[in-house]
Amino acid sequence: MSKATQKTESKTRYFSENLLSLMAELAEEIEALPTGLQKRLNGVADQLLCEVYSQAQFERSVPITQRPQ
Numbered sequence: 001m002s003k004a005t006q007k008t009e010s011k012t013r014y015f016s017e018n019l020l021s022l023m024a025e026l027a028e029e030i031e032a033l034p035t036g037l038q039k040r041l042n043g044v045a046d047q048l049l050c051e052v053y054s055q056a057q058f059e060r061s062v063p064i065t066q067r068p069q
Contacts (some may be wrong), residue, residue: 019052 023045031042 023049 026045030038030045033041
């Protein structure tokens with residue numbers, strides 16, 4: 001396995017674990033809110049998660065040499 005692949009995999013793994021942890025924390029906070037507000041914030045959280053996922057897919061498709069530092 002190349003160093004670039006190892007670097008990308010560890011970065012991706014960390015990003016995913018961090019994202020899941022933050023989403024779980026957000027879900028707990030949303031559950032403590034009134035029902036009407038919960039529904040609205042869950043919708044926003046779902047959109048945010050979709051956007052983050054789309055961005056991550058795009059970044060994985062771009063060769064490392066073309067990524068800005």
